[in-house]
Amino acid sequence: MKFLDQAKVYLKSGNGGPGSLSFRREKYIEFGGPDGGDGGRGGSVIVECVEGLNTLIDYRYQQHFKAKNGGHGMGRNRTGPAAPDVILKVPVGTQVLEEDNETLIADFTEIGQSLVLCKGGDGGRGNAAFKSSTNRAPRRFEPGWPGEDRWVWLRLKLIADAGLVGLPNAGKSTFLSATSRARPKIADYPFTTLVPQLGVVGVGGKEFVLADIPGLIEGASEGIGLGHRFLGHVERCRVLLHLVDGTQEDVVGAYKTIRTELEAYAQDLAAKDEILVLNKIDSLLDEEIEEKVAELEKAAGKKVMTISAVTGDKVDEVLFALLEIINRDKQEEKAEEEEAARKEAGEEPKTWQP
Numbered sequence: 001m002k003f004l005d006q007a008k009v010y011l012k013s014g015n016g017g018p019g020s021l022s023f024r025r026e027k028y029i030e031f032g033g034p035d036g037g038d039g040g041r042g043g044s045v046i047v048e049c050v051e052g053l054n055t056l057i058d059y060r061y062q063q064h065f066k067a068k069n070g071g072h073g074m075g076r077n078r079t080g081p082a083a084p085d086v087i088l089k090v091p092v093g094t095q096v097l098e099e100d101n102e103t104l105i106a107d108f109t110e111i112g113q114s115l116v117l118c119k120g121g122d123g124g125r126g127n128a129a130f131k132s133s134t135n136r137a138p139r140r141f142e143p144g145w146p147g148e149d150r151w152v153w154l155r156l157k158l159i160a161d162a163g164l165v166g167l168p169n170a171g172k173s174t175f176l177s178a179t180s181r182a183r184p185k186i187a188d189y190p191f192t193t194l195v196p197q198l199g200v201v202g203v204g205g206k207e208f209v210l211a212d213i214p215g216l217i218e219g220a221s222e223g224i225g226l227g228h229r230f231l232g233h234v235e236r237c238r239v240l241l242h243l244v245d246g247t248q249e250d251v252v253g254a255y256k257t258i259r260t261e262l263e264a265y266a267q268d269l270a271a272k273d274e275i276l277v278l279n280k281i282d283s284l285l286d287e288e289i290e291e292k293v294a295e296l297e298k299a300a301g302k303k304v305m306t307i308s309a310v311t312g313d314k315v316d317e318v319l320f321a322l323l324e325i326i327n328r329d330k331q332e333e334k335a336e337e338e339e340a341a342r343k344e345a346g347e348e349p350k351t352w353q354p
């Protein structure tokens, strides 16, 4: 599933500190020379490409990044303290665009690349800097130079490995928030999720990207509800995680509604690997769980896993099951790519000859 993860952020660098207007007063000199130092440099705002990030999710929650102003110049010709830079860490593959969301400013393709987006203002000069042969005691000093500010878009194209599907209220967002650092909105009414949300799930020392899309309802493939807009995204992921709310009467009906929509939307979507999970088992009696699992397994013709996204019960088992499919799919993809590369190079596949 190819995703556009993006965030609009406001950046502001610090102003330079003002220069100082200071005169040294010493014992025998009633009115000494100027010794006001320069103001400190304001902090810059810098974007840096770092290791270990997969999404821009953090930028959805904090949108304003402001560096501090430089400090005032001081007496004895001391320069004011420079303000620290503010560094926005982004993953490889991030693009920075102007506020119009079209004009490209930077394209980060390697770890360690960085760019100053708003330069901190220089400090103003203190009066010591204006001393000359004709003016031994200037009363002149400069205010600090202003910093810069701008809005930019951060944009990251990434592939989600697994996609959550299910009716509204099935607990998809709860699952995402229980398994990743993503903090999607969760509520007991349908269509809480309005746009896809992504999270990076860590399991067994590995990571994969999980996407939560708005709930699907009957007619979704024809444009009813919200989910259809995002079904195209799910088309490219490696595995579907299908959640069924165990507290509803008709679990089989819920399952079938989603399957019908997936099939109506695209055959290859319906043909994807799917892990089927009965959620909310914390609210069910053991007999109810057994009964519902049996009904679902019969209708779906596959094994059904059970979890509570809220308590975290058995969630890990689902994650390992997802990881297994994702790894297998990645290996297959790699093998296919190698095969294609070999063909391109004009090499005949090696065949065994007696």
Ligand SMILES: Nc1nc2c(ncn2[C@@H]2O[C@H](COP(=O)(O)OP(=O)(O)OP(=O)(O)O)[C@@H](O)[C@H]2O)c(=O)[nH]1
Pocket (backbone or CB within 6 Å): 166, 167, 168, 169, 170, 171, 172, 173, 174, 175, 185, 186, 187, 188, 189, 190, 191, 192, 193, 194, 213, 214, 215, 216, 279, 280, 281, 282, 283, 307, 308, 309, 310, 311
């Ligand atoms: N008891 C119980 N409640 C759950 C569980 N998982 C989710 N819920 C509740 O079910 C409601 C819906 O959860 P969401 O995670 O918002 O559901 P969703 O599938 O993302 O819903 P949409 O975004 O509308 O498609 C919330 O009130 C959750 O607290 C669970 O394991 N047990």
Ligand SMILES: [Mg+2]
Pocket (backbone or CB within 6 Å): 172, 173, 174, 184, 185, 186, 192, 193, 212, 213, 214, 215
């Ligand atoms: Mg949701």
